[in-house]
Amino acid sequence: MARNMLKEAPNRLGMSRLARHKKTLVLLTMVAPAAIWLLLLRYLPMGGIVLAFKDYKVNPRNPSFFSNLIHSKWVGWKNFRFIFKNNMAAIALRNTVLYNLAFIILGIIIPVAFAIMMNELTHKFVPKAYQTLMFFPYFLSWVVVSYFLYAFISSQYGLITAAQRDAGEAVTNWYKNTGPWPYIIVFAKMWKDVGYTTMLYLSTITGIDSTQFEAAAIDGASKWQQTLYVTIPNLRTMIAILFIMNIGKIFNADFGLFWNVPMNDGALLNVTEVVDTWIYRIFTTTNNIGQSTAVGLIQNVASFICIIGANAFVKKIDEDSSMF
């Protein structure tokens, strides 16, 4: 956070106290709309965390939210205990963390490599065209992406299915067969996001002072050595920032990816269920508000600790790269 970037502006005009009060009031009316939104849609739900410790029941005599809340019994940690008895919990946790680790590692290696490659291309128009094409999937929704994939692997008419049929091979029933899905999921995520991250790294690389490379070249550094000792160190801040942001979100999955891309098929849950989809499933199928809130609470507390931890860690290594 660049919170301290601006120094307090000196009060050069010597505004009167009244004028200062008025200015503060006017600025407060400016923050008001978004601040009220944040209060109602972000902070009020934080209060809703009490639902995790309640056996939420609709009060038939007065079914408004607050009366339901007051009349629901406190049940302590009961809503949390079910998690340890449910074997989907371990599966969802494993999938979330492993997929995120794969996304983080590949999400650094591939875009950094692409950005370095693009920077080495001697034409200027061609890399622009690559960049434009690669960036395109970032702007599509997962619903749309799920249909892009469906066109290739639909068990009835998909392109790959048809090719298999023509070649006389056994047709893979993609939406019922868990085997290929870890790869499909990782591929889909990379396909959608690599263009964006490449662009971020590339803009940092093009911002590097070219005299750094020239000096290295004069000292006899090969292109590979220049990459290792000039380019990569210059990308360090960017890598660190994206790394913290992603480690902080390691318990949060991209709901759209895991919900839409496997077409929400029950047969694939073993490899596609993640914490976020599991919460939604508990909530919609059992309508158990207490239990689904409890899972969400654990997830959010874990993420919070991760973000603070990752930030502190980066701060220790490199003060300037930390987020806050």
Place this chain on the structure above:
Amino acid sequence: MSRKHKAFRGNSVSVGTEAVFHVILCVFAICCIIPFIFVIIISLSSEESIRNIGYSFVPQTWTLENYRYAFQKMPQIWRSFFNSVYITVLGTVISTFMCALYSYALYRPDFKYRRFFTFFSFFTMIFSGGLVPTFVISRQILGLGENYAALIVPLLVSPFNIIVMRTFFMSSVPLELVEAARIDGAGEYATLFRIVAPIAKPGIATIALLNALAYWNDWFQSLLFIHSAKQLQPLQALLMEIQKNAEYLNKMAGQLGAAAIMEASKMPSQSLRMVLVVMIVLPIACAYPFFQRYIVSGLTVGSVKG
């Protein structure tokens, strides 16, 4: 590489290496656009062709029949298209406005509560009440559900956008200008809209585009909040509904009346989904060359200084 060649190319990689780079990048770049082209082709394939040879880059017969069918026989598609446009336009205007106001106050170093409100929005990025409490409170206390508000309000504020916008103000608008405006007696609103906003136009355009994309691409709010009021569904939600329920297309045609049920048997159900996909992606693809530039500058600012 010969020495002569090396000298000619200066401090660059060898021709061979560059060729390899080109191949790798080119293959990936084509991968990124091919599925969209494929879906367009499927939407132009006749139903018999799909039944015979499946989805193919070279269908047996090309046809516009799928589009004609979608536009003539399926009023819900028009309705959903209208919903998508309506939600996107209204949502983008309101959210960009709210973001500009909030960011402007945070940009002012002499705003007394600047630190508090910076933290107030930032904290929601690192901690939240979670999906279920947010849903329950939105639904039961704020009355979001089965109405347009449910599709617009939940996406109005994004702390990330606030950071991007504030950074944009800080890097492009010198504080002296704000002070000069104050000396001239301009109020805060006049300063923002007449002086700061015109200078920070690229930043505001970026935020507006991000918001527009968020609304156009949103399906999650419909999944949460729209259950019975199907007439409010945007295109994305309609497409998901079809995915969830293969019979949904038939039902949609069924709404037209008894005569249409006969018609339904002729329905090009396989290619119709792809018509919907094209209807969603085509507007983005057409606007893409124009907005890409803004997004690049905006996101770079936001992520570096965030």
